[in-house]
Amino acid sequence: MVIEMNQETATLGKETPDEPVIGRIKGKTMIECNDVSFSYDNGKTNTLDHISLDIPEKQVTAFIGPSGCGKSTFLRCFNRMNDLIDSARITSGSINIMGQDIHAPEVDVIELRKQVGMVFQKYNPFPKSIYENVSYGPRIQGVRDKKELDAIVERSLKGAALWDEVKDRLNSSAFGLSGGQQQRLCIARAIAVQPHVILMDEPCSALDPIATAKVEELIMELREKYTIVIVTHSMQQASRISDNTAFFYLGKLIEYDTTKTLFSTPSQKQTEDYISGRFG
Numbered sequence: 001m002v003i004e005m006n007q008e009t010a011t012l013g014k015e016t017p018d019e020p021v022i023g024r025i026k027g028k029t030m031i032e033c034n035d036v037s038f039s040y041d042n043g044k045t046n047t048l049d050h051i052s053l054d055i056p057e058k059q060v061t062a063f064i065g066p067s068g069c070g071k072s073t074f075l076r077c078f079n080r081m082n083d084l085i086d087s088a089r090i091t092s093g094s095i096n097i098m099g100q101d102i103h104a105p106e107v108d109v110i111e112l113r114k115q116v117g118m119v120f121q122k123y124n125p126f127p128k129s130i131y132e133n134v135s136y137g138p139r140i141q142g143v144r145d146k147k148e149l150d151a152i153v154e155r156s157l158k159g160a161a162l163w164d165e166v167k168d169r170l171n172s173s174a175f176g177l178s179g180g181q182q183q184r185l186c187i188a189r190a191i192a193v194q195p196h197v198i199l200m201d202e203p204c205s206a207l208d209p210i211a212t213a214k215v216e217e218l219i220m221e222l223r224e225k226y227t228i229v230i231v232t233h234s235m236q237q238a239s240r241i242s243d244n245t246a247f248f249y250l251g252k253l254i255e256y257d258t259t260k261t262l263f264s265t266p267s268q269k270q271t272e273d274y275i276s277g278r279f280g
């Protein structure tokens, strides 16, 4: 995959004749989506409907909207996770990451998923030790040197704010950790392969408030190095941790702007109704 940044400015919400202007911020674009439609049933119905938005690098971008509006589906398009479903496909448009069309024939999907990592709602460590969970990705990429692996494990666990809590039990089972620690371990596993983007699909929904606060703090730290896209049901969470927010409804992008603007002065009535709790 060709890795080359090609834009100076990220536009939030593309200006097309059918769509209102829905926001603009400065920053280099990491993920550029042009007119993306997506179907789970070979094109009979579209779950995502002509979505255009650009996600800036090294910022946190939140996807919000009522259940079933397509947030997770859209997120999974970015590392082609939906390819695993036979009848699912993009029916229009394109997605470029760092200037590369991710559906181009030359793109290696394994390489794409290395660069666009994912953290799921239900933390899912492997049934292995803490050390093996973090070293797994680098090992399958060919890193064999024990010292190098040790350094990656330490760096990744530190990056996920977990090192101090686990450094004395690296060879113990990951399942012995608390839920919040297991989720941070999954984040350490994602960053061990040095991705550019981390996709997070409701990463705190299975966590208690204290573990949620730790993961939120971590997300804000990770923003310095990674582009983060997070699906969340919590508008408080979106407003606490994200720089930009996209609001979806019935497969359409309704509004996309800086989080501050979207929550304080939304331009669309549907957004206002949703964030004020009138539906959803």
Ligand SMILES: Nc1ncnc2c1ncn2[C@@H]1O[C@H](COP(=O)(O)OP(=O)(O)OP(=O)(O)O)[C@@H](O)[C@H]1O
Pocket: 040, 047, 065, 066, 067, 068, 069, 070, 071, 072, 073, 074, 085, 231, 233
């Ligand atoms: N694997 C699948 N096969 C077929 N349809 C699916 C599949 N996954 C999701 N859908 C459908 O696509 C639509 C969008 O689902 P999606 O999970 O993307 O929404 P969401 O906004 O993330 O919802 P939630 O907030 O409840 O997680 C829904 O109608 C859902 O039923």
